[in-house]
Amino acid sequence: MKAMMYTETGGLDVLKTQDIKKPVPGDNQVLIQVKAGALNVADYQRFESGNDKVSVKNRMMNFFMGFNRAPIGAEIAGVVVEIGKNISHVKVGDSVFGKVAGTFPKGGFAEYALMDKERVGVMPDNYTYEQAASVSISFETALGAIRKGNVKAGMDVMVYGASGGVGLFTAQLAKAVGANVTGVCSTRNVDILKEIGIDTIIDYKTSDFTRCDKKFDVIIGVNGYNPMKKYK
Numbered sequence: 001m002k003a004m005m006y007t008e009t010g011g012l013d014v015l016k017t018q019d020i021k022k023p024v025p026g027d028n029q030v031l032i033q034v035k036a037g038a039l040n041v042a043d044y045q046r047f048e049s050g051n052d053k054v055s056v057k058n059r060m061m062n063f064f065m066g067f068n069r070a071p072i073g074a075e076i077a078g079v080v081v082e083i084g085k086n087i088s089h090v091k092v093g094d095s096v097f098g099k100v101a102g103t104f105p106k107g108g109f110a111e112y113a114l115m116d117k118e119r120v121g122v123m124p125d126n127y128t129y130e131q132a133a134s135v136s137i138s139f140e141t142a143l144g145a146i147r148k149g150n151v152k153a154g155m156d157v158m159v160y161g162a163s164g165g166v167g168l169f170t171a172q173l174a175k176a177v178g179a180n181v182t183g184v185c186s187t188r189n190v191d192i193l194k195e196i197g198i199d200t201i202i203d204y205k206t207s208d209f210t211r212c213d214k215k216f217d218v219i220i221g222v223n224g225y226n227p228m229k230k231y232k
């Protein structure tokens with residue numbers, strides 16, 4: 001089968017389409033014919049040659065786990081073509097979405113990909129494959145933050161980095177539970193936050209969010225750009 005692989009670190013030009021063996025599902029796995037994949041931050045952190053802490057750690061981990069010659073693509077949607085013997089919640093022919101399996105070949109930008117039992121779910125009827133593929137990791141991260149922050153109706157919540165992959169879900173989830181949401185983003189994304197109904201928008205290019213008059217019940221700093229003392 002064809003898969004998008006990286007065999008060295010660098011920019012996007014290190015990604016090449018190659019032929020690799022079609023994977024075989026284990027007892028707790030599902031084989032998917034991939035219909036769509038979403039590009040997640042976790043993908044480029046695997047092959048990019050940046051020197052930030054996450055990139056260096058990921059490259060070391062991939063090297064020792066044999067993932068340094070592997071397809072990329074962390075989140076996908078597609079059709080189930082084969083299931084392991086312990087799988088009962090999805091069946092052959094189902095349209096599913098979720099994260100790719102943590103085992104080799106560990107990549108979803110391919111004709112077929114493996115998904116682990118607990119990482120695959122049936123797609124809602126009203127989703128396209130493209131929409132479903134882009135939901136799992138960023139949404140799960142956002143949901144984790146909303147739960148950890150115990151966000152409830154009526155709370156004042158700030159989402160710093162509200163215009164990104166995780167931030168857009170975080171801000172919408174906070175709105176959905178009935179919080180009053182302040183979103184921080186740059187000028188180019190102010191309209192997106194308006195479109196999703198964020199109550200107050202702070203443009204970090206033109207204003208200092210620490211000068212905001214409001215006190216917040218919860219601040220979710222999605223991207224780690226600020227030290228904790230700044231939020232306090």
Ligand SMILES: NC(=O)c1ccc[n+]([C@@H]2O[C@H](COP(=O)([O-])OP(=O)(O)OC[C@H]3O[C@@H](n4cnc5c(N)ncnc54)[C@H](OP(=O)(O)O)[C@@H]3O)[C@@H](O)[C@H]2O)c1
Nearest residue numbers: 041137138141161162163164165166167185186189223225
């Ligand atoms: N995506 C995932 O599924 C996932 C899962 C787990 C953890 N994470 C981690 O969560 C963090 C955010 O990931 P993401 O995928 O949401 O990233 P992203 O889509 O690139 O979003 C980054 C956010 O940070 C803002 N931002 C960029 N430069 C900034 C600056 N100089 N000062 C202040 N804000 C700035 C962006 O706003 P503007 O674009 O408006 O400038 C945007 O809202 C990363 O550290 C990532 O490793 C992500």
